[in-house]
Amino acid sequence: MPPKAPPLARLSRRLLLQGAAGAALAHPFLNLRAQPGDGAALFALGVASGCPTADGVVLWTRLAPEPLAGGGMGETPVAVDWELAEDERFTRIAARGRAIALAADAHSVHVEVAGLQPGRDYWYGFTAQGLRSPVGRTRTARAAQDAQPLRLAFGSCQQYEQGFYAAYRDMAAQDIDAVVHLGDYIYEASWGQQHVRRHEAGLPQDLAGYRNRYARYKTDADLQAAHATFPWFVTWDDHEVQNDYADDRSPQTPDPQRFLALRAAAYQAWWEHMPVPARMRPQGTQARIHGRWRMGGA
Template sequence: MKVAQLSRRRLLRGGLAAASLAHPFLRLNAQQASRELFTLGVASGVPRADGFVLWTRLAPDPLQGGGMGDAPVEVRWEVAVDEGFGRVVAKGSATAAAELAHSVHVEVQGLPPGRPYWYRFTAAGARSPIGRTRTAPADTDDALQPLRFAFASCQQYEQGFYAAYRDMAAQPLDFVVHLGDYIYESSWGSRHVRRHEGGIPTQLAGFRDRYALYKTDPHLQAAHAAFPWLVTWDDHEVANDYANDVSPRTVDSAQFLAIRAAAYQAWYEHMPVPASMRPRGPDATIYGRHRFGRMLDVLLTDGRQYRSHHACLAGRSASPLADCPDRLAPERSFFGAAQEAWLARELAAPPARWTVLAQPTLLAKADRKRGPEHGYWMDGWDGYAAARARLLDGLAAHKARGGNALVASGDVHAFWAADLRREAQGPAVATEFVGGAITSEGPSAANVANMLAKNEHLRYGRGDKRGYALVTLDAHGCEVEFRAVDDEKNADSAVAPMARFSVARGAPGVHLETT
């Protein structure tokens, strides 16, 4: 079968949306003279055809609560069609209040679709770095320009530097998807190159400081300033392996929900998301569809807040590997009933050319136990087998959606490419790519080899490299590139392509290309 090829020249000639490819976002910190209030940078997110969300946080003392006191501060914002702000097309002011850690979330509307914009903030005489963002393409028949985006996850601060984000910021992208584990609540791993400040956070102040620590990284700031982001969460934003209202670390459910409320609040305060995602205590609705013209629907999901408790294991732990009838129970849900119903409606709705299901962890079945016995990781989709079957059935039932569906996944600290099948020997109904981890340590080569040997639908796997994934889409085909950091312990490390894959529209399944 011949698979469509997308060359970089063809991509740019076809009108790739990202502009000013040489824009020096990596030099923002050095070039801005009045950053005292804007130590955490700027960001944009949730791009729509007529606007986007702009974010910043005033924090002159970011690692000690922010240093802003209790008084509100007026923050002015501007959006321009040029980097020099010669033509400002939108402006206004927002109030940075102590109750939101002096963060602001500006929802800009009324702009033309499918083009870049530049933005900045001013407060108390200080001016922020300049960010670049863009509106999504219009939902019209001629809005079929190629799209290019990156997806990433798992950026444990202590285990490495963010060279992957330095590389990402230099790419010609339309947007970025972050699949969770933006922060880590706990310290773990080996060969640390930097360290967390404070212990495991359980209250709002601790979570705020942890986010501030991560967001002081200049390469992470550069990637945020270069493109709009779509963001969801996984477990480490709250507690390792938590499921709904329980955590392996916290015995009392009410106590854990108080921790979850603090963690969700801090997440909102530090993400470029709209007010509709602001938590209500321990609850927040963050899943939804994001359309990019007629080319792409991104179905962004929440895999933690609503899931059934772990199966097969005594107590609240998600380890070790296990197997039992309970993991197959039809009532078990990974997304929860309401989100499953929403996803089913989206799969049945008229689709864009491509659908990306953005979700936190490896969806493909993965028998991980060595030898002839079976063993599954209960914190992953194998602990929710019936829910996975319902999802794959939905993709198969709606071939216009499923036949052009890519699943973008994170969490497992390895690169994977998989054919998603309803039955072991059946045809692929969608294609899955797991984009490694920005810094977090991965599985051993022996464990990866065992998984590849026991699960033939896993077509590619590698756990010894850190990095992220790039996706390029046009009306006929898709290319996915895994980009790997030579050494995440080196802030100046080189980053290069490690593997490339192609998927033809209407023909799901992994095709490995030469690098």
């Protein structure tokens, strides 16, 4: 399938930091508890939430002080404390706990919080190795009997090299209930001639390559702001693995066994970087990305 036109983001380090600062001003809870330099390196890929229900949500982060070089966390498990509050100053804690970030999962954590109230905002954050993450905001789904209009935004086909992510900057300023991402969160290949920025390497060849590609995308300040502002529902398309692949076949990798190994690595990296529950974690070459969520009534 031909590449699709992407949304937009920022290029230089200076402009990238300016974008992050602008997002923080528009949404002060994004950096409310993380003082300058506090956990900026450890939580370089930001925070996210997803798959909201009327009484719960999934919270996500990944510890990655060297995000484009494998993460930089080594093999040691790391305890990650988390809090979720009813207010942005964290004076009314609704839930808290501890997760263990494992090297096998690229030191990502997926916290499934339950026992929440339907249709309301919550704020959350993480602490690891004495450092605090930025603070995110999430929103539970409305109760089944709530028939108020639902506001959703969607994203897809965000080829990093082809454009900036100004669409996500605008999205983060809106009042919406959730974001639905329809796939092609990353692009495995480079295409076109007039790139506004570049991937660091060619086609991913293993799990490390896919992890680094996701990390490159998630360093974008505007994408981080959209993740930290609303819960997301996510699925994948072909470019999360290889262009035009179907089931266990890919025109890019004719050897079926080689392709299945690449597909398993791609699915694992996708799960590590998405705010989805444990039941969606791939098992070898098998993966489950489907589910059923209800957002209010009809």
